[in-house]
Amino acid sequence: MTDRAWIEAALTGARPQAMxxxxxxxRDLDRAEEAFQEACLxxxxxxxxxxxxxxxxxxxxxxxxxxxxDSVRRDSRNTELPPEDRISDLEDTEADIVERLDNGHxxxxxxxxxxxxxxxxxxxxxxxxxxxxxxxxxxVPEIASAFLxxxxxxxxxxxxxxxxxxxxxxxxxxPDADERAxxxxxxxAMLYLVFNEGYSASSGDSVVRAxxxxxxxxxxxxxxxxxxxxxxxxxxxxxxxxxxxxxAARTDAEGNAVLLxxxxxxxWNRRLIGEGLELVDKALRHRRSGPxxxxxxxxxxxxxxxxxxxxxxQEIDLLYQMLERLQPSPVITLNRSVAVxxxxxxxxxxxxxxxxxxxxxxxFYYHGVRGAFLRExxxxxxAREAFDRAIALAxxxxxxxxxxxxxxxxxxxxxxx
Amino acid sequence: xxxxxxxxxxxxxxxxxxxxxxEGVVTSWSKAEDDAVLAKRRxxxxxxxxxxxxxxxxxxxxTASATTIRTSGSEQLVLDGPFAExxxxxxxxxxxxxxxxxxxxxxxxxxxxxxxxxxEIRPMRIFxxxxxxxxxxxxx
Numbered sequence: 001m002t003d004r005a006w007i008e009a010a011l012t013g014a015r016p017q018a019m020x021x022x023x024x025x026x027r028d029l030d031r032a033e034e035a036f037q038e039a040c041l042x043x044x045x046x047x048x049x050x051x052x053x054x055x056x057x058x059x060x061x062x063x064x065x066x067x068x069x070d071s072v073r074r075d076s077r078n079t080e081l082p083p084e085d086r087i088s089d090l091e092d093t094e095a096d097i098v099e100r101l102d103n104g105h106x107x108x109x110x111x112x113x114x115x116x117x118x119x120x121x122x123x124x125x126x127x128x129x130x131x132x133x134x135x136x137x138x139x140v141p142e143i144a145s146a147f148l149x150x151x152x153x154x155x156x157x158x159x160x161x162x163x164x165x166x167x168x169x170x171x172x173x174x175p176d177a178d179e180r181a182x183x184x185x186x187x188x189a190m191l192y193l194v195f196n197e198g199y200s201a202s203s204g205d206s207v208v209r210a211x212x213x214x215x216x217x218x219x220x221x222x223x224x225x226x227x228x229x230x231x232x233x234x235x236x237x238x239x240x241x242x243x244x245x246x247x248a249a250r251t252d253a254e255g256n257a258v259l260l261x262x263x264x265x266x267x268w269n270r271r272l273i274g275e276g277l278e279l280v281d282k283a284l285r286h287r288r289s290g291p292x293x294x295x296x297x298x299x300x301x302x303x304x305x306x307x308x309x310x311x312x313x314q315e316i317d318l319l320y321q322m323l324e325r326l327q328p329s330p331v332i333t334l335n336r337s338v339a340v341x342x343x344x345x346x347x348x349x350x351x352x353x354x355x356x357x358x359x360x361x362x363x364f365y366y367h368g369v370r371g372a373f374l375r376e377x378x379x380x381x382x383a384r385e386a387f388d389r390a391i392a393l394a395x396x397x398x399x400x401x402x403x404x405x406x407x408x409x410x411x412x413x414x415x416x417x
Numbered sequence: 418x419x420x421x422x423x424x425x426x427x428x429x430x431x432x433x434x435x436x437x438x439x440e441g442v443v444t445s446w447s448k449a450e451d452d453a454v455l456a457k458r459r460x461x462x463x464x465x466x467x468x469x470x471x472x473x474x475x476x477x478x479x480t481a482s483a484t485t486i487r488t489s490g491s492e493q494l495v496l497d498g499p500f501a502e503x504x505x506x507x508x509x510x511x512x513x514x515x516x517x518x519x520x521x522x523x524x525x526x527x528x529x530x531x532x533x534x535x536x537e538i539r540p541m542r543i544f545x546x547x548x549x550x551x552x553x554x555x556x557x
Contacts, residue, residue, distance in 0.1 A: 005450055006533055013442035052533045055504060056442075218444050224481040225440065228498030237481060278482045282497065 003048040010047075011040050014057035015137050016222060020109030021061045022068075027172055029116070029134065029162055031068060038071075039064035057106075107226045108174050111183050114219070116165050118186040126161045128194050133158050136215050146197070146212060184227060188236050188292070191216050191223070195240050199247075213244050231286040235293030238279035242299035245272035256405075257398045261308040273303045294323045313342035330356045334366055337373075346376040364393040368403060375410065384410055429516040431472070431544050434525055435537040437505040440479055442533075454532060461527045465513055472512030472544075473551070480506050505535060512544070 018039070022032035039060040053059040117131040125147065132138040132146070144154035175183060198212030220237040227233055249263035280300045283293050298319050305311040320336035334353055341349035350373045353366070360366035371386035387407050394400035446454070465471035483499045499506060511528070515521045518538070525536040 006531070009445045009450065010439075010442050010533070012445040013439060017441075056439075221444055221479055221481050222441060225498070228481070229496070234481070234497075275478045275482055278478065282482065282484060285495070 004044075006052070007044060007047050010052060010056045011043060011060070012137065014060055016110045016113055016135055016219070017057040017106055018060040018064065019134065019137075020111075020113040021057075021106065022064050023113055023116075024105070024109050024172055025065055026068065029165065033134070034071075035064035035068035036060065038067040042067070105174050108180070110222065110226060111175075111180065111187060112170065112172070114187040114190065114223075115183045116168075116170050118190040119161075119165055119168050121164055121168070122161055124193050125197070126157055127190050128197050129154065129158055130161045130165075131190060131194055131219075132212075132215070135219060138215075146209060184223075184230065184233065187223065188220075188233060191220050192236060192240070192292075194219070195243075199243060210247060213240070213247065216240060217244060229286075231283040231288050232290040232292050234279050234283035235290060235296045238276045238283065238296035239292055239299055241272050241279065242276035242296060242303050245269040245276060245303065251398075255398065256401050259402075260302060265306065268303070276300065276303065289322070291323060291326055294319050294326070311342070313339045317343055330359045331363070331365075334360065334363075334369060338369065341373055341376070346373040349373050350377075362393060364390055364395065364399060367393065368406075371403075371406060375406070380410055380414060429470075429514050429520075431512060431514055431541040432518075432521045433539045433541050434511040434513065434521070434528070435507060435539060436509045436511075436529075437535040437537065438508050438533070439504055440506045440508065443508060444479065457530065458528050461524070462511070465524065470514040472514065474509075474511045476509040477507065508534075512541070 015036070019032055019036050022035045023029060026032050026035065042063055043056075043060065047053070114131065114135055117127050117134060119127070122130070129143050129147065132143050133140070138146075140155050140158065141151050143158075144151045147154065149157075195213055195216035198209045198214075198216065217237070217240050220233070220240055224230070224233050224237055246260075246263065246268050248269065249265070249267035250258055252258050276296070277300055280293070280296050284297070298316055301312050301316055301319075317336060317339040320332060320339060324332050324336065333356060337349040337353045340352055350370070353360075353370060353373075356366065367386045367390035371383045371390060374380075374383035374386055384407065387403050387410070391400055391403045391407075394403060462471055462474060480499045483497075485496045485498060485500045487494045487496060487500075513521065513524060515524065521538050525538060529536055
């Protein structure tokens with residue numbers, strides 16, 4: 001790798017820890033960001049000459065903090081200080097800092113940095129944008145292209161979100177156990193939003209979006225390194241990894257969505273599946289089940305099936321029942337109905353989703369799934385009606401194209417109608 | 418015991434090269450960067466393969482998937498995560514047959530060229546080849 005490439009990887013890797021410590025120190029996101037930027041500029045200048053520091057995060061925290069303090073002093077006294085002197089001999093100070101960091105609160109620093117992005121007043125897309133800016137260090141143009149909005153609009157969104165956070169006054173004292181658990185839950189949910197933003201591909205540049213999935217997984221791995229014995233964190237990482245493993249098979253050459261049962265399983269990433277299955281096993285050993293673990297276990301059953309007909313639908317049905325008990329939701333029942341259709345037939349599945357018709361009237365997938373069940377039992381006219389409704393609710397051309405394919409199949413079956 | 422381990426092809430000593438790096442950094446490599454690192458390493462490995470002196474090369478799944486078993490009193494504790502909370506994690510290893518430490522050091526230096534990975538060289542005392550072909554691992 002070139003100097004530039006390894007330095008950039010080191011800066012990205014160190015960013016959450018360094019930004020987290022600088023945020024604790026300055027209690028202000030903008031000042032922490034400026035300090036970090038300044039430290040990065042100096043790293044790009046010094047590291048190629050002096051070699052990488054032993055602990056890049058500690059170096060960045062130390063240099064960033066001093067640079068920011070200098071600028072504060074400079075502003076107040078209007079006299080130039082020689083900032084280079086302060087970092088001329090870092091080797092001695094580094095050891096001291098490393099010790100303090102290791103004993104200190106770097107775990108809570110990173111958690112806090114992620115947690116400030118999850119303010120409940122912020123809509124999901126803003127939480128995601130903010131996390132990508134602050135935790136991942138993506139540039140505003142990069143984030144804007146992921147969301148398919150103008151740079152100016154994104155800049156404004158992020159500025160507004162930051163103001164909200166400043167007003168929210170997140171406490172800077174080390175959190176107690178309850179608070180920490182609460183923060184961890186909020187941060188996990190936020191990282192899942194980042195992942196889904198990349199996974200659902202409802203709009204925006206597809207390459208940029210795929211990299212959002214990678215980024216969410218990278219940050220989840222970091223979170224799990226900090227909290228290695230949290231089964232739900234393992235579960236969510238496993239879920240992301242297992243879903244991401246299928247990404248190459250999820251769209252065809254024309255960019256149309258390919259359903260799970262039609263996917264070329266040879267395109268699934270076996271390396272990621274191996275890691276995901278390992279994590280599910282590890283999480284389940286704790287016998288403290290939760291929604292992410294159950295969803296990961298469902299994804300694992302799909303990943304284990306070499307062919308669609310090998311899928312253990314019975315077990316998937318049971319897992320969805322567990323999920324329904326934990327998080328009653330019509331969407332989960334709808335998902336379970338797919339498993340029920342496989343084990344007990346489409347008729348039983350239709351009976352199961354009939355009570356959902358009102359609550360899911362405006363839900364694209366409800367009509368799509370219902371149409372498929374109806375077609376399966378030969379009620380073609382009703383199926384066509386359901387597909388027509390689905391197509392009216394489609395949010396993307398890919399969704400519409402998928403339903404159109406079902407309608408075409410129906411038309412081919414009944415050429416006279 | 419100073420006995421040297423005899424090997425089929427070589428006459429030297431067997432060494433394990435343990436690769437340590439900050440996992441946060443390695444997981445920040447782009448796919449292209451990671452591919453470039455692997456390609457460079459494979460070129461260097463190939464020289465050893467050609468000489469019949471290259472043993473297994475192993476890359477480990479990130480430490481989030483690690484489990485540690487530790488004895489506490491009379492109990493066997495099964496814990497999540499790697500054994501030590503350190504800045505650098507064991508991410509993979511190579512096994513080679515070399516005539517001298519100097520030769521291993523040279524090999525390691527060329528393997529890690531351009532990387533900030535730390536390599537620890539450990540002479541091996543016991544090496545049982547086992548029966549795996551290397552295809553068994555799902556994570557390969």
